[in-house]
Structure formats: C-alpha cells, structure tokens
Amino acid sequence: MVVIIACAILAIPPSEKIHLGLDLQGGLHLVLEVQVEKAVERSLDRMADLLRQDLRARGLNVTAVEPDGAQGIRMVFGKPPDMAVVQEVAQQYVPEGVSQQSPEVVTAAFPETELRQIRTSAVEQALEKIRNRIDAFGVSEPNISRQGANRIVVQLPGLDDPQRAIDLIGRTAQLEFKLVQSQAGSPDAKPPRGTELLYEKTKDPKTGQLVQGTAYLVQRRPLLTGDMLSDARAIPDQMNFGQYYVLMRLNSRGKRIFARVTQENVGRALAIVLDDTIFSAPVIQGPIPGGEAQITGTFTPEEARDLAIVLREGALPAPVEIIENRTVGPSLGSDSITQGVRSILLGGALVVLFMIVYYRLSGVIADVALGLNLLIIMGILALPNLGASLTLPGIAGIILTVGMAVDANVLIFERIREELRLGKSVGASVDAGFQKAFVTILDANVTTLIAALVLFQFGSGPVKGFAVTLAIGIAASMFTAIFVSRTIFETVLSLRRVTKLSI
Amino acid sequence: MLELIPQGLHFDFIGKAKLGIAVALAVILIGLVSIVTHGGINLGIDFSGGILLQLRLSQDAELATVREVLGGLNLGNSVVQHFGDTREVLIRVSQTAESEENDIGSRVQQALSERLSDPNIELRRVEIVGPQVSTDLRRQALFALFYAILGIVIYISGRFEAKWFAALALAVALFAVTYAITRWLPGVSPMILIIIALLATVVFCLFLQLRYAMAAIVALFHDVLITVGFFSLFNKPFDLPIIAALLTIVGYSLNDTIIIFDRIRENTHGQRREEFASIVNASINQTLSRTVLTSGTTLIVVLALFFLGGEVIHNFAFALLVGIIVGTYSTIFIAAPLLVFWNASATAQRLSLVRPSRLSRSQRTQQA
Numbered sequence: 001m002v003v004i005i006a007c008a009i010l011a012i013p014p015s016e017k018i019h020l021g022l023d024l025q026g027g028l029h030l031v032l033e034v035q036v037e038k039a040v041e042r043s044l045d046r047m048a049d050l051l052r053q054d055l056r057a058r059g060l061n062v063t064a065v066e067p068d069g070a071q072g073i074r075m076v077f078g079k080p081p082d083m084a085v086v087q088e089v090a091q092q093y094v095p096e097g098v099s100q101q102s103p104e105v106v107t108a109a110f111p112e113t114e115l116r117q118i119r120t121s122a123v124e125q126a127l128e129k130i131r132n133r134i135d136a137f138g139v140s141e142p143n144i145s146r147q148g149a150n151r152i153v154v155q156l157p158g159l160d161d162p163q164r165a166i167d168l169i170g171r172t173a174q175l176e177f178k179l180v181q182s183q184a185g186s187p188d189a190k191p192p193r194g195t196e197l198l199y200e201k202t203k204d205p206k207t208g209q210l211v212q213g214t215a216y217l218v219q220r221r222p223l224l225t226g227d228m229l230s231d232a233r234a235i236p237d238q239m240n241f242g243q244y245y246v247l248m249r250l251n252s253r254g255k256r257i258f259a260r261v262t263q264e265n266v267g268r269a270l271a272i273v274l275d276d277t278i279f280s281a282p283v284i285q286g287p288i289p290g291g292e293a294q295i296t297g298t299f300t301p302e303e304a305r306d307l308a309i310v311l312r313e314g315a316l317p318a319p320v321e322i323i324e325n326r327t328v329g330p331s332l333g334s335d336s337i338t339q340g341v342r343s344i345l346l347g348g349a350l351v352v353l354f355m356i357v358y359y360r361l362s363g364v365i366a367d368v369a370l371g372l373n374l375l376i377i378m379g380i381l382a383l384p385n386l387g388a389s390l391t392l393p394g395i396a397g398i399i400l401t402v403g404m405a406v407d408a409n410v411l412i413f414e415r416i417r418e419e420l421r422l423g424k425s426v427g428a429s430v431d432a433g434f435q436k437a438f439v440t441i442l443d444a445n446v447t448t449l450i451a452a453l454v455l456f457q458f459g460s461g462p463v464k465g466f467a468v469t470l471a472i473g474i475a476a477s478m479f480t481a482i483f484v485s486r487t488i489f490e491t492v493l494s495l496r497r498v499t500k501l502s503i
Numbered sequence: 504m505l506e507l508i509p510q511g512l513h514f515d516f517i518g519k520a521k522l523g524i525a526v527a528l529a530v531i532l533i534g535l536v537s538i539v540t541h542g543g544i545n546l547g548i549d550f551s552g553g554i555l556l557q558l559r560l561s562q563d564a565e566l567a568t569v570r571e572v573l574g575g576l577n578l579g580n581s582v583v584q585h586f587g588d589t590r591e592v593l594i595r596v597s598q599t600a601e602s603e604e605n606d607i608g609s610r611v612q613q614a615l616s617e618r619l620s621d622p623n624i625e626l627r628r629v630e631i632v633g634p635q636v637s638t639d640l641r642r643q644a645l646f647a648l649f650y651a652i653l654g655i656v657i658y659i660s661g662r663f664e665a666k667w668f669a670a671l672a673l674a675v676a677l678f679a680v681t682y683a684i685t686r687w688l689p690g691v692s693p694m695i696l697i698i699i700a701l702l703a704t705v706v707f708c709l710f711l712q713l714r715y716a717m718a719a720i721v722a723l724f725h726d727v728l729i730t731v732g733f734f735s736l737f738n739k740p741f742d743l744p745i746i747a748a749l750l751t752i753v754g755y756s757l758n759d760t761i762i763i764f765d766r767i768r769e770n771t772h773g774q775r776r777e778e779f780a781s782i783v784n785a786s787i788n789q790t791l792s793r794t795v796l797t798s799g800t801t802l803i804v805v806l807a808l809f810f811l812g813g814e815v816i817h818n819f820a821f822a823l824l825v826g827i828i829v830g831t832y833s834t835i836f837i838a839a840p841l842l843v844f845w846n847a848s849a850t851a852q853r854l855s856l857v858r859p860s861r862l863s864r865s866q867r868t869q870q871a
Contacts, residue, residue, distance in 0.1 A: 023815075031636060033633075033635065162629075163605075163606055163608070163609050166605055166606075167606075170605065321633075322605055322631070322633075323632075323633035323635050323636050324631065324632050324633060324636045325605060325629065325630070325631040326628075326629070326630045326631075327608065327626075327628065327629040327630075328627070328628050329625060329626060329627040329628065331559075331625060331627060332557070332627040332628055332815070335813060336813055336815055336816070339811055339812050339813035339816075340812060340813070340816075342811045343804075343807045343808045343810075343811040343812045344807075346807045346811055347803060347804030347805075347806075347807030347808065348804070350803045350804075350807065351800050351803055351804060354799075354800065354803065355800075357505065358505050358507075358796075392815060392816055393744050393747060393816070393819065395812075395816075396808055396812065396816055396819060396820070396823075399804050399805070399807065399808050399812075400751065400801065400804065400805070400823070402804050403800045403801030403802070403803060403804035403805065404755070404758075404797075404800075404801055406800050407758065407797040407800065407801070410793060410796045410797050410800065411762070411793055411797070414792060414793045414796070417504070418789075421510075439765070440761065440762055440765045443662055443761045443765065444757070444758035444761045444762060445758075446658055446662075447655050447658060447659075447753075447754045447757040447758070447761065448751070448754030448755055448757075448758065449754070450651060450654040450655055450658060450754060451651045451655070451750040451751060451753055451754030451755075452750075452751075452754070453654075454647050454650050454651040454654065454750060455647065455651075455746075455747055455750055457643065457647060461743075462743075462744065463743050463744060463746070463747045466744070466747045467747070470751065503504070
C-alpha cells in the first residue's frame, strides 16, 4: 500500500516528473575520441624547445633537438658534447633513459608511465574544457562524462541548432600568432626549413561557406599562443552593420611579447592562425603596447560569440574526433511519444478487455494489478536519485510489460481453475493456485530479468532505457500479481462466503 | 467459463515432434540461405558504421530527385527510401570523406531545399557512427547475447536439476575456453569466438548431463536463428535495438519452456511408473492454455506496437513479433521433445548394458 501511494505521488504529473531520454525530447549525443597521441607529440615538441634553449644556455653546440618517434627526444650536437652537462640538463625533463647513440647524437626516452600520464591528463583537460565551453554556451542539463580510456560522451538535450554545438565542442581552438615569411608561390613546393604552408580561409559572401583563400608561408614557431589570452569577446562591427569581430585581450606576459614582436616587425604581416587555418594576416603598422588584437572574418553574431567562447575557455590539449553523433530533432521525439502512448493505450485496452472477457471478475482483479504495475514503473522512473530516463525503447519495454504482467495472473488463474476442477473448495483452490504458481512465475521471470540485466551493459542510450523499464516492469509485475491480487482475493473471500468463483 | 483450449485435449505433440523439428529446420535453412544470398546479415549503422539521415519535406518526396541531389554532393554510396509516409525520407550513407562528415546533415538539408525550393525541410534525425564505435558495439552485442544465454543456462541447470555445482563448472569451463581462445588467438573475430563458446556450451551440457538446460538452449538457438533469418528475408537492417529484442526473446521464450518443464517435473514426481514420453506429452497438453494465453497477451501488445508505434520502433516490434511466435513454437515442438529423445537414448544405453531384455520397450518409446 505504502509502495503504491509513494509511486503515485512520485509519478504525478508524469509529464513533469519523468526525465525523457534524448531520443524522446530531442537533442544531441556525441562521443568524442581525444587524439591522445597528438597530445604526447605536442608535449614532446614543447619539451624539445625548452631543452634546446637550456642546452644552448649551457654553451653546448646543439644543432637539433627534436622528438624521436613518439616516446623520446633526440639531440644532435655539432661536436661531441660533455655528457655530464647533457645529463644534468636533460634530467630536469627526462628523469632517466639518457643515452649516447653516437659521439654527436644523444637520445632521451620517456618512461611509459610518463606518457600515460600525459594521455590521461589530456583527456581530463579536454573534458574540463568542453564542460566549460558548454556552460558558457548555455545548455540546460548537459551530461558530459568520460568513457573508457580516451573517450568523452556529451549529451545535450533540446537544442535548436545542434550543428552549432557540434562545431563549438569539436573545435580544438589552438590559437597561434605566426610571422608571415611570404605569400606562397607554388603550393606544391616543399616549404623551407622552419616554415610551413598555411591557407587563409575566407567566407563566400553568397553561400556563407568557408572557402580556401590565399596561401602563406609562415614561420613554424608561434610567437604567441592562445594560453596568453586573458579575455575574448564578440564585438559588433561599426563599419559593417550586422557583422561581428572578436576582440582578444592578452595577459601581462602576452602583452609584453606582443609589444616586442610588433615593435621588431613593423611592415611585416602577422598571421592569426586558428587550428592551422589563417583567419587574417594583417600587416603590422607599428608597435602595439596595449595587448589587444582582433580576429575579423565577417562573422555572424553567433559565430563571433562561439569563437569568443572557445578562445576564452582555451584550446583543447589535443584534437578530438567525433566518432559517434546522434541527433534527434524535437518534432521526431514528440511524434515518438505520441505513437508510443497510443500503442500503450491500445495494447493495454485490448489486454484489459481480454482479461475481463476470459476471466470475468478475476480478470478485473488482474487488470487492477496491471494498473498498479504501470503506476509503480512510472514511480520508480520518477525517482529523482536513480537518474533513469525514459527512451523510445523504454516505452516499448513498458508496452511489453503490459503484456507480460498479466502472464503471472494467467498462470495463477489457470492453476486455480485446475484446482477447482479437481473439486477443491474455492478458498483452497485460490490458496493452492497462488502457492503452486509462485515458483513457476519466479523461474519464468528470472530468465527475462537475466536478459534485461545483460542489456544494462550497453552503458548509455536507448537500449539501456529498455533494459531499465523491462527490469522494473518484471519486478513490479511479480509484486502486483502475487501480493496485490492475492490480497484482493483474500479480502473478498473473507468478507463474504463465495461458493462459485468468477474466473 | 470461457476456454480457449478445450478441457481434456490430448494432442500427441511428441508424436508430431519429428515433423515439428523438420519444419523448424526448414525455416532455419531458408533463413540461412537468405543470409548467404544477401551476402551476410544486413547490419545497420550501429554495427557497420556510417551515416543515417531522416528528413521531412513539405510535400511528397520524389526519391529519384533526392538521389540526384545526393549524387551532386559526392557522398559515396547512399541508399534512399521513404520512411513511414511519402513526405519523409531516410538516407543511409556508407562512406564519405571523413573530414566533412559532421555537417553532412545540414549540407544535405540545404542542398535539398535549394533543389526543391522547399524552405521547410526538417532534419529530424542524424546518426553518424564511426568505425571505432561500430566495432565496439558489434563486440558488445555478441558478448551480450553470449552472456545472456550463459546466465540462463546456469540458472536453468541449477534450478531444475539442483545441479548448481555442475552449472558452476559449466560457467568456469566456458570462461576458460573463451579466455584461452582470446589469449592464444588474439586476432580471432568475436563472431567465431561466440560460436565456439556456444557449441562448447552444448557439449558441456551433454557431458554434464544437463538435460533441461540442453533442451532449453537448443530451443533458444532456434528462436534466435529464425528471427535473424526473418530479418534477412525481409532485408531489414540489424541494429542495436534488435539485439535488445533478441535478448528479450531469449528471456521470454523461456517463460513457456519453464512452465512446461515445471509441469514435467511435477508430473514425474507424482507418477514414477509412467513412460517419460507420455508424461511430457500430458504436461504439454495440461499447460497448453497457459502457453497460448501468456504468449497471446504479449502478442497483442507487440502488435499494437508494430502497427502504432511509429517507424523508428517498427523493426524492433517486428523482431519481437517473430520472436514471440517462434519462441512459443519452439517450446512445444523443440524443447519438450528434445527432453524425451535424450531421455530415450540415455535409457536405451543404460538398459542395453544392464538388462537387454527391456531394450525393445524403450525403442518403442523413441518411436512413439
């Protein structure tokens, strides 16, 4: 009784209390894979840079320091170096594994634990950044979690423009300022050492699509990077109505570097590069001490706002690849609900009718039990702490439960009929019916329950929703068919003498 | 009292069992032939990877026009069909240039609305499943099927024959086998692994004399094989929800089997002297109304889901529909008769060693 009342309170009104899955309310389900090897590559690059500076500072004639495969750094010297000094410098970055390959070449290998650490923190940072971006974007009830070693699951319910969210999440947002060497002549020629070929992307004013523009040869090493930003904001363009640009404010270190760079390179072009694409390459007119820079690119307000978000929240430590994307529009979700509810109503009505026609008054008792069963499912789904949500297969699970819930009563009633045929009294038959059918009901339901539990392993998504409602439904049906309908039978039988059972 | 199955019905199910099994084998064979001629099971994007788009137009969609527009977008292999009604189209693309996958939905939407000058084309569903994910899901699904069947076998053996120890031994042995295979043949595909494991299950059941479990598991194979065969016959894509349907079928089909097995057990306790075959036959007859009624009520709701549930859930409902019918059939014509056949052959063996004089009688049982 308590259970039933509790469930009724929990589940009413169902439209507010039951949390709908993404396939019913519409929304976005993304699985991202963090390219952790890129993070390793990047930190090896960074470490090679620092190592080179340190070795030079100690007066060693080092000609090249570069990543050696994916696990170490290779140092090439002009003449055989003093190994003691190399050891001492390298030890700050690589605790062990420094070995001399030939008189001029020294390698330092990273231990596997260190590499694993880099990968793990790349995934954690990516998770953090994506969470911040989504918070800044403003989505109610987002669900962002880690899956396995290097995957991130993002679930965003009820979006108007899912594509915009995908762009916002999937963008690495690696911002770099690089000096332009020259406009590239032929794009096929191999860029000279220390430079690389990057393309400017411009927006086609008619279609709004980004198209490939001018190619530039730029210096490989960035002068400034996105982590030196203190703020980024979308600002309406005074000259072009309706267009926006993004204003970036550098932090104190960035400000210092920017001032120096602009002073030293007046007349040269500085490319603003985002994820290896040049947004603009303005020519430096004079020193800029204020530490402000802007990205112009005829942005719409949304584009400018989203770009400002990713710049402000910072770059992902490694690119992410979207390996699964399931988007359901809100109209499809609501259609599914209507159709699901209609199937439940029709299927339920037919079953209720059948039970009454076949078992008469006893059928009514079974139908009451069925109704309570549905109430319990709703109640448990509405439990705030369970975090269960109703999905389309979940609705199918409820429909199946309607069909299966009466099974237990069918078994009991058939048994009672059998006992009556043997000539037993009504009371004895009811008793025997419930008692003997109990074991069979338990056995029969356990197997379906095993199947439902195995389905649970499909981490998230619609199938899990099915497993949830099916499991709850089966458990509830055992409870209602055995306890509830038995209580009703016994109450009726104790109130008045029944000589002929309506079954 | 309304009765679907007349009282005192005594149909000779065991006598017809050979015909029943032959029919089942024929249906399985048709399904397998269909799978082979279709070049394997038609995997949906969950398991094969790819892209699925569902769009709704403001007027009827000409599939030829949609194909033409898709051709202009250079998407690679695509299949276009109506979905539900003629205003709605479902597009499945198997391969595209990877880099441009993620905005494919809006690109198709835009291209279509330009071509058809229909500004109100609605992009209702986009599903993009990468190869890493589909491989994972494929493995997960196969293991789910395997673990479900294993769990059920263990439960039935323990529950029906009080052989919890043997059931546990079975589980341990199976884990050893699968572990050994993955350990020494790491490249082996999960499909083959599962097939080996399931065959091993049957062998272990034979060896450990787990009769009920053995009969139940063969019936389950039958249900799963026929459902998969029907999917191939109707050329429906096999997706994640279908695995959910298969597992449900596996669990639910056993309900009826257990009801009959329970009755057989009850009847053998009461009448020890009687022939096993006639006990089983009587048990099937006694529980027939239950079998039909329980499956019947479930079938009613699944039919409601099949006709009213909408296109998205249609294939799922189809799988349940086939599975419930086939599961009821296998209970009566596969699981129960197998018990009799095995019992007969076991008795024959035992008796031929001890008392050759009674051999003829048990042979008669076998033929009855």
